[in-house]
Amino acid sequence: MSTTSPPSLILILSCIGVAFLWGRVVKADPEPLQDYCIADRKGSKTENLFINGVPCINPELAKVSHFTTSALSKPGNATAKPFGFSVALTNSMNLPGLNTMGLTMGRVDIKPNGVVPLHSHPRASEVATLLKGSVLVGFIDTSNRLLTQQLRAGDSFVFPKGMVHFLYNLERSGSAIVLSGLNSQNPGTQITSMAAFATKPPLPDEVLQISFQINGQDIARIRRNLRG
Numbered sequence: 001m002s003t004t005s006p007p008s009l010i011l012i013l014s015c016i017g018v019a020f021l022w023g024r025v026v027k028a029d030p031e032p033l034q035d036y037c038i039a040d041r042k043g044s045k046t047e048n049l050f051i052n053g054v055p056c057i058n059p060e061l062a063k064v065s066h067f068t069t070s071a072l073s074k075p076g077n078a079t080a081k082p083f084g085f086s087v088a089l090t091n092s093m094n095l096p097g098l099n100t101m102g103l104t105m106g107r108v109d110i111k112p113n114g115v116v117p118l119h120s121h122p123r124a125s126e127v128a129t130l131l132k133g134s135v136l137v138g139f140i141d142t143s144n145r146l147l148t149q150q151l152r153a154g155d156s157f158v159f160p161k162g163m164v165h166f167l168y169n170l171e172r173s174g175s176a177i178v179l180s181g182l183n184s185q186n187p188g189t190q191i192t193s194m195a196a197f198a199t200k201p202p203l204p205d206e207v208l209q210i211s212f213q214i215n216g217q218d219i220a221r222i223r224r225n226l227r228g
Helices: 007-025 192-197 205-212 216-226
Strands: 085-089 104-110 115-120 126-132 134-140 146-152 156-159 164-169 176-182
Touching: 085 115, 104 115, 104 164, 115 192, 126 134, 126 146, 134 156, 134 176, 146 156, 164 176, 192 205, 192 216, 205 216
Parallel strands: none
Antiparallel strands: 085 104, 104 176, 115 164, 126 156, 126 176, 134 146, 134 164
16 A cells, blocks of 8 residues: 555645744844834944843843832823823833833823823824723724724723824813823824924925915914914
């Protein structure tokens, strides 16, 4: 009796083997932790060298203090103009043990009728849990569909990665407190209005006029208001 494997079986096993090896050899690059990372072709000195993250200390030097922080324990100044909110974040400076973990925690204080304006996090999804107050949250997907929800204390809401979203304090007399968790060590934040009207150098007025269907006076007024 012949022990030769059928050609189809040999082909299947060969494909599985190639797929396995390809998966082990060819992997996606790690996601960037900053907006861009320009190649250092000149071998700059250490003080001019940026890497994708923060260097690690010898694990034998680890202390309990590296894994704890009080950075989120105190309220921020939510009366700051023009939006009426403040954010405190954990990072590799105030919580060194967080380095390489792919996590960021944030405390958001929002004054009465204040808003965390339309913004996005290009490198992270976000889960927001309301600790105090009544907050309207929402995001816009790539089909320009708006999904909103009113949160009360204890409620949570997820903002998908890169989606433009907002948080609005519905209370007229009380502040709101939100605890946020993001799945990146450096999620990045881009406020939509600031990205359009507060760039350095300024975007050409013609671009803004056509994009938003406004005139030069509107642009000047918006820029003036955003400067607070």
